[in-house]
Amino acid sequence: MPKTLLLRHADRLVTMDGARREIPDGGLYAEGNRIVAVGPTADLPATADEVIEARGQIVIPGLVNTHHHMYQSLTRVVPAAQDGELFTWLTSLYPLWARLTPAMIGVSTKVAMAELLLSGCTTTSDHLYIYPNGCRLDHSIEAAGEIGMRFHACRGAMSVGASKGGLPPDSVVEAEGAILADARRLIETYHDPEPLAMQRVAVAPCSPFTVSRDLMREAAALARAYGVSLHTHLAENASDIAYSREKFGMTPAEYVEDLGWTGRDVWHAHCVQLDEAGIDLFARTGTGVAHCPCSNMRLGSGIAPVRRMRDRGVPVALGVDGSASNDGGHMLGEVRQALLLARVGFGPAAMTARDALEIATIGGARVLNRDDIGSLEAGKAADFAAFSLSGVGFAGALHDPVAALVFCAPASAALTVVDGRVVVRDGQLATIDLPVTIERHNRLAAQLAAG
Numbered sequence: 001m002p003k004t005l006l007l008r009h010a011d012r013l014v015t016m017d018g019a020r021r022e023i024p025d026g027g028l029y030a031e032g033n034r035i036v037a038v039g040p041t042a043d044l045p046a047t048a049d050e051v052i053e054a055r056g057q058i059v060i061p062g063l064v065n066t067h068h069h070m071y072q073s074l075t076r077v078v079p080a081a082q083d084g085e086l087f088t089w090l091t092s093l094y095p096l097w098a099r100l101t102p103a104m105i106g107v108s109t110k111v112a113m114a115e116l117l118l119s120g121c122t123t124t125s126d127h128l129y130i131y132p133n134g135c136r137l138d139h140s141i142e143a144a145g146e147i148g149m150r151f152h153a154c155r156g157a158m159s160v161g162a163s164k165g166g167l168p169p170d171s172v173v174e175a176e177g178a179i180l181a182d183a184r185r186l187i188e189t190y191h192d193p194e195p196l197a198m199q200r201v202a203v204a205p206c207s208p209f210t211v212s213r214d215l216m217r218e219a220a221a222l223a224r225a226y227g228v229s230l231h232t233h234l235a236e237n238a239s240d241i242a243y244s245r246e247k248f249g250m251t252p253a254e255y256v257e258d259l260g261w262t263g264r265d266v267w268h269a270h271c272v273q274l275d276e277a278g279i280d281l282f283a284r285t286g287t288g289v290a291h292c293p294c295s296n297m298r299l300g301s302g303i304a305p306v307r308r309m310r311d312r313g314v315p316v317a318l319g320v321d322g323s324a325s326n327d328g329g330h331m332l333g334e335v336r337q338a339l340l341l342a343r344v345g346f347g348p349a350a351m352t353a354r355d356a357l358e359i360a361t362i363g364g365a366r367v368l369n370r371d372d373i374g375s376l377e378a379g380k381a382a383d384f385a386a387f388s389l390s391g392v393g394f395a396g397a398l399h400d401p402v403a404a405l406v407f408c409a410p411a412s413a414a415l416t417v418v419d420g421r422v423v424v425r426d427g428q429l430a431t432i433d434l435p436v437t438i439e440r441h442n443r444l445a446a447q448l449a450a451g
């Protein structure tokens with residue numbers, strides 16, 4: 001018999017189900033990694049192998065982060081990259097990233113995932129696109145297994161170096177044949193297509209300005225042969241658009257359409273500068289967007305037209321983006337920034353608190369092409385987070401705890417459960433020794449910065 005878990009007496013349980021039920025004195029009952037019942041505490045079984053009392057807390061579906069570069073937590077606030085826009089920011093950081101090692105990938109992945117888990121996030125993708133010194137995506141996947149996070153590992157890649165008109169230095173690009181062979185190996189080794197999978201792999205050339213047209217096409221063919229998703233960066237800022245027009249004679253949307261990079265199995269990060277025709281294309285094809293508000297503000301890239309995208313039917317999710325352009329990985333904080341940035345761009349009606357939470361939960365599930373996460377319903381993964389409502393940050397806001405969670409200062413999770421397993425308990429990470437991991441991370445970060 002699988003282990004049973006009962007969470008009960010939550011002040012409010014946000015389901016994100018079809019009716020968007022928000023249940024007072026709510027709870028849920030899970031068997032193993034699957035939810036079997038959600039509702040008022042009085043309607044749930046009276047006991048279980050593990051019983052969690054959630055009085056004074058709000059419970060939400062685990063947040064879904066759809067864009068990240070976890071290795072970048074080693075290079076936060078690097079002085080030379082603090083104040084540049086996308087291309088200058090990248091070119092300042094490439095030489096540091098060229099010195100990454102496998103140990104750095106492992107430890108930075110754990111630090112980034114710890115930050116996400118402690119902010120209520122249970123599923124994340126990571127886009128690793130630089131593989132110097134024997135680094136492999138396997139190192140990220142191992143770290144995810146150790147910490148216990150649901151993981152979509154994206155096999156990124158760069159193949160067009162500066163000598164061929166690309167942005168990165170030649171020293172950090174790979175041969176296209178080797179990229180595709182490694183992506184195939186990773187899919188065959190790690191990708192789990194089954195419902196409630198903890199481990200999926202996506203094929204994810206870094207961006208149009210770092211790989212060739214051929215690689216984009218072949219990556220799509222490979223992904224589709226295996227039924228895995230495709231991911232890249234797109235239409236991030238004005239220079240990105242200028243590069244696309246100059247090199248390909250097309251807008252980013254025309255370029256991805258030409259390459260077959262549209263559909264429910266594709267999601268693009270940013271899309272800040274996606275034009276009207278692009279929004280229509282994405283809506284028509286179900287192509288997803290990972291909206292990254294902090295990164296877009298940090299690099300001054302602009303304001304993604306999220307409301308317009310959603311009104312037209314584009315699947316929109318949320319991403320914290322890499323730790324060098326955020327420079328945080330607080331997922332609930334990102335939800336708040338999405339709300340605020342939408343309002344800066346398009347007025348206070350552009351996004352409600354519940355819209356923002358929807359983007360970060362079922363929006364994320366849809367963009368990752370999953371129907372087994374993102375809401376608390378029978379049959380779905382037992383992935384959820386609880387936040388205490390008794391702290392000073394929520395004082396005076398308890399007439400609407402759901403909105404409080406988004407509008408008020410970003411809180412840390414008291415409890416995070418992934419796949420039926422408690423990963424954060426009493427606000428502390430329960431699966432790894434975090435202080436030791438942070439110390440090791442900081443030693444390696446200093447080593448990287450020292451050159």
Ligand SMILES: [Zn+2]
Nearest residue numbers: 233269321322
């Ligand atoms: Zn990114």
